[in-house]
Amino acid sequence: MSVAFAGNSTTTPSREAGPLRVMIVDDSVVIRGLISRWIGAEHDMEVAASLRTGLEAVNQIERINPDVAVLDIEMPELDGLSALPQLLAKKRDLVIIMASTLTRRNAEISFKALSLGAADYIPKPESTREASAADIFHHDLIQKIRHLGARLRRKAAVASPPLAPASPAPAARGPVARPAVPAPAPAVHAPSSGSLSTRPFSTQAPKVLLIGSSTGGPQALMSLVTELGPVIDRFPVLITQHMPPTFTTILAEHLARSSRRPASEAVDGEPVEAGRIYLAPGGKHMRVVRSGADAAISLDDGPAVNFCKPAVDPLFTSAIDVWHGNILSVILTGMGSDGMRGGKDIVAAGGSVIAQDEASSVVWGMPGAAANAGICAAILPLNQIGAKVNRLFAGDRS
DSSP states (O other): OOOOOOSSOOOOOOOSSSOEEEEEEOSOHHHHHHHHHHHHTOTTEEEEEEESSHHHHHHHHHHHOOSEEEEESSOSSSOHHHHHHHHHHHOTTOEEEEEEESOHHHHHHHHHHHHTTOOEEEEEOSOTTSHHHHHHHHHHHHHHHHHHHHHHHHHHHHHSOOOOOSSOOTTOOSOOOOOOOOOOTTOOOOOOGGGSOOOOOOSSOOOEEEEEEOTTHHHHHHHHHTTOHHHHHHSOEEEEEOOOTTHHHHHHHHHHHHHTSOEEEOOTTOBOOTTOEEEOOTTSEEEEEEETTEEEEEEEOOOOBTTBSSOHHHHHHHHHHHHTTOEEEEEOSBSSOTTHHHHHHHHHHTOEEEEEOTTTOSSBSHHHHHHHTTOOSEEEOHHHHHHHHHHHHTTOOO
């Protein structure tokens, strides 16, 4: 999430080489130990500190100088939401991942944290003794640290390129070697979105708007839907955001407020109609199926797709059976490549794909995968996507 900060806060220089330094802040010794072991097993990250309270983190942030902080919400002395702005005031470029259990209150706090500058959130399992929940937490946390930390370092490398020697030797004509940055896997490292080729938009008029997003998606979605009123009024809008239960309930409420249109978690079997936003509920894939001459929601409790549930690909591919090539799909910021395969199917059926560009994405994994696959008709900054979508639904095919 891109957030502007005022005042006299400064940016502590970030390391461009070596493992990512992670500060763990949680009042549970069990959680701190668990996360410390996971991080210690990764070659590209290390535990910079393991602290019990937000107050300890604020007091020691300058000495520790981490790249990433995993910040619990509920802690004694100073909770995570209160510590967040103080940490960012002392280290403006710190990547903060909020961690909380799946309660409505904590979901609301996580959304508030995103608006205050947190990079992302992650739900903690109710019990680490539940193997499947702990495995998902492990996988998601490591991926978030890796992708968000790598993005921070790429930005730092662009902002502070190595200084050239004052008097270079005549033989030193080759490119200056830069420190190696650990490559996040399975991230998509694409060329700059401005250098990628695009294909023409479909000549078929879109009858539905499909949107897929992940890391960085909630704020991107809330920004985008504020501009889509004319489309929502005349066409259905279906969204899959990688997000757990409870969080999708809160997101739907935020989307309704931002768009000033009805938005809710989709319900199995309900008709798909113009004038509404349908959001895939956490923990279930959302598909669309034919219902006579119309379309209806079909929720699927099957296995994860692309490590995600809900996933974007099931929505994209299922929509082809209903709307054929009359589909416009948008792939926003997110890790991984979810949406790329479904986007290929949409293009093959005659529809179109728009991807968010790298500069405005929190993580250019999902949109980057679509852009690299050559399926996009446009690769645009977030603040230009809404206007383009409105024009396409109004009849512009350029």
